[in-house]
Amino acid sequence: MESESASLNNNKHKKVVIIGAGPAGLTAAYELSKEGLRSVVLEKDSVVGGISRTVNYKGYRFDIGGHRFFTKVRVVEDMWEEIMGDDFLERKRLSRIYYKNTFFYYPFRLPNALWGLGIGNSIMIVLSYIKSQLFPFKPEDTFDKWVSNRFGKRLYGLFFKTYTEKVWGIPCEEISAEWAAQRIKGLSLLEALKNALIQERPSNKDRVVKTLIDSFHYPRLGPGMMWEKVSDTVTSENSEVILNADVEIIYTGSGKVDKIDVLVEGKIQEIEGSEFISSMPIRELIQKLEPKPPKEVSHAADMLKYRDFLTVSLIINKKDVFPDNWIYIHDPRVKMGRIQNFKNWSPDMVPDQEKTCLGLEYFCFEGDGLWTMSDRDLINLARKELEIMGLVDAREIEDGSVVRMPKAYPVYDSTYLDAVNIIRDFLSQFRNLQLVGRNGMHKYNNQDHSMLTAMLAVKNILGGNYDLWKVNADQEYHEEVLGDKSIEPKDYKELSKTQPLVPVAVAQGEGGVEQTIISVFAGIDKLALALSVGAVSGGAIFIATILLILKGGSVVGPNLLLLNQYFIGYSVSIEGAFIGLGYSFLWGFIFGWLFAYLRNLLTGFYVYRVKKSAELSSFRDFIDYI
Ligand SMILES: Cc1cc2nc3c(=O)[nH]c(=O)nc-3n(C[C@H](O)[C@H](O)[C@H](O)COP(=O)(O)OP(=O)(O)OC[C@H]3O[C@@H](n4cnc5c(N)ncnc54)[C@H](O)[C@@H]3O)c2cc1C
Incomplete structure (x- = not known):
């Protein structure tokens, strides 16, 4: 009892410095303030929310790419609900693919797909699928082969190639198959058999998965509303969120992080702390260390690459443009990759219900032709492309604005993993520094996993021993240990108290149902x-x-x-x-x-x-x- 209160007092004296006021940074601050700990959040931008911000242009709100709130992680869902209350809308999903002047529901609906593709094309797709099952590409080392082996080459060519290449800016033949496998973590064969054999579990789990695909939550005024509320909550509780505060130098002279120099309004401020959490891109973090890290670490950081992104938002003088939340644009005639209709995410995203706000998404590299185009030219390009697709009459476009988002996607190329491992190894010597979030860990994470890393970082500050790198890499780690929706919160607390580092699935696997299934399905000699x-x-x-x-x-x-x-x-x-x-x-x-x-x-x-x-x-x- 005495040592518990002593450690509580110890924690109370900690001052935690958090870099970045995106979902990860703000979640860390929120969790700390719940524990009565003070933090200071340093954000280089003038708004909070990071990539999950909502931009307000003359009262028309739009996201940096529509942000769905959906998760299998219960603690994250609990936090969202706690923050948003009645402003957390549940929305039905409607999205389609635009290809050759035709709209295909996505996820696919058979009659619509058959009708859109035509009988001849559909037969060819089935034949190509059968061929891929009988004679798959070997070795399956590139993205095009990975997808063709699962969907057939024809379907890959129709629905996956163009869009993937728009998003990543490289030919599918140059994207590693490993990337696709990492992104699409299906069930393991064992899990699938368990679901097929044990009747109650599949229906429950299938329902959860189906619901996650077919509907989602969304804050009434966009994701930014969530992060503004979190920011307000933490600042009202003795913590600080400093905007326009660009982290310039991170001092590590004494074998731990000692302090940070931040540029605020043209002046350098020194920020001291006992614990540091960083959600800024790893590449920049390494570049800003003082003293400079060894050459191989700097080189590893330079190897990390990003894909950038820009949104052209257009205000349309028309009540109903299309019913979808978003449309994937697979048409190679236009550069845009996706188009959002924010009014269909939440009616309150537009101030005038007679009008519509569309977000046209372009994937690019910082400094390339699209990125450097003037806002006016980008708006004209968007206008032209909408006309090519016949979605909007250009005369109905009233106004527009452009937002560029650098480092929107961490790139998973053939060198990134080795680079991240070198950096992890090097940084592990600084015991009071934890990396969290998407670019903060160079992980292609959604908000939920970014937030989860922050929650675990806070637990570590409070004396826990969680491996943040296991989040997302090991599906079971968060699904089963940290709150699958099928696990009640009280179980989560029990589990996290007793087994911080042991994925439950592994422990249960030995001698349990899994073992029985393995024996039953083993081949007979x-x-x-x-x-x-x-x-x-x-x-x-x-x-x-x-x-x-x-x-x-x-x-x-x-x-x-x-x-x-x-x-x-x-x-x-x-x-x-x-x-x-x-x-x-x-x-x-x-x-x-x-x-x-x-x-x-x-x-x-x-x-x-x-x-x-x-x-x-x-x-x-x-x-x-x-
Ligand atoms: C197009 C698109 C669509 C998406 N859709 C979804 C979706 O539907 N659902 C979903 O859950 N997720 C979605 N995401 C992912 C989501 O945006 C991220 O997972 C989330 O924003 C990551 O949060 P973060 O805090 O780790 O990083 P960020 O949001 O990147 O926040 C990091 C913050 O650190 C700040 N920073 C950087 N450098 C410094 C510095 N030197 N000093 C001070 N501050 C600094 C940045 O300004 C930023 O505010 C989408 C992402 C994109 C690009």
Whole structure:
């Protein structure tokens, strides 16, 4: 009891400095203030929310790419609800793909897809799918092969190639297959079998997954509303959020982070703290260390790459433009990748219900042609592209604005993982520095996982021992330890108290249901079963014959003798016992072998079917993850 209150007092003296007022940084500040700890959040921009901000242009609000709030992590969902209360709207999702002047519902709906593609095309897609199942690309080392092996080459060409290349700016043949596999973590085969066999679990889990795809939550005034509220809450509780505060130098002279120099309104301020949490891009963090890190660490940081992003928002003098929340633009004739209709996210995103605010999204690299284009030219480009697609009459476009977002996407190329590992290794010497968030850890995370890393960082400051790098990399780590929706909050508390570093699934796996499933579905050794059945049946006939001989009588073993109709030469005699043994062994052997063969074939077919249907269900919203 005494040591508990001593550690509480110790914590109270901590001052935590947080870099970045995006979802990760602000979540850390929020969790700390709940524990009564003071923090100071340094944000280089003039607004909070990071990539999850909402921009307000003449009362028309728009996101940096529409931000859905959906998660499997209960503690994150709890925090969202706690902050937003009644302003947390539940919205139905409607999104389509625009391709060759046709709209396809996404996730796909069969009748609509067949109608849009036409019979001939649909047949070719099915044939190409069958071909990919029979003769998959090997080795499966690039994105195009990975997708073709799962959807067929034709569907890949129609629906995945153009959009993926727009988002990432490189040909699919140069994107590693590993990237796709990381982004789309389906169920493991074992999990899929468990779901298929245990009736209650699949319905529950499937429902959760289906709901996550078909609807989502959204703050009434966009994601920025959430982060503005969090910022207000923490500042009202003795913490600070300093805007326009650009972190310039991070001093680590004493083997830990000592202080930070921040540029605020043209002046350098020194910020001291006992604990530091950073959500700024890793590359910049390394560049700002003082003393400078070893060459290989700086080189690793320079190897990290980003994809940048800009939104052109247009105000349209029309009440209803299209019913979707967003549309994926797969049409190669235009540069835009996606288009959002913010009024359909929340009616309050526009001040005048007779008008519409569209967000046209362009993926680019900082400094390239799109990025450097003037705002006026970008608005004209957007106007032209909308006309090409026939979505809007250019005369209805009243006004527009442009927001550029550097480092919107951390790039997963062939070198990033080694680079991140070198940096992690180096930074681990600074015990009072924790990296969190999306660019803060160079992880392609949504808000929920960015927030989760911040929550765990706070737990570590309070004495926990959580490995933040396991979030997202190990699905079970947060799904099962940190609050799958199927786990009640009280279980979460119990689990996190007792097993901070042990994923529950691993512990349960040994000797549990998983073990039983592995044994049930393991293949039967054909030769072993054939020999055993042969030996048992041969032995049985041999012993039965000998017993009947010993029993004797006027006619010895008349019933068993009937076997000689099948076993030519068999008689109830010593010689017959050996002949019977031979025949029975042979038939038993054949029966055992065939049984094992058929059983393996049927089980294999069942496992294949379960695997395919689990794969298909986890690929339902594949494009959302590109
Ligand atoms: C187009 C697009 C669509 C998305 N859609 C969704 C979605 O539907 N749902 C979802 O949950 N997520 C979505 N995301 C992801 C989401 O935006 C991120 O996961 C989230 O914003 C990451 O939060 P963060 O705090 O880690 O990083 P950020 O949001 O990047 O915040 C980091 C902050 O650090 C600040 N900073 C950087 N350098 C410094 C410095 N030197 N000094 C001080 N401050 C600094 C930045 O200004 C920024 O405010 C989307 C992202 C994009 C690009």
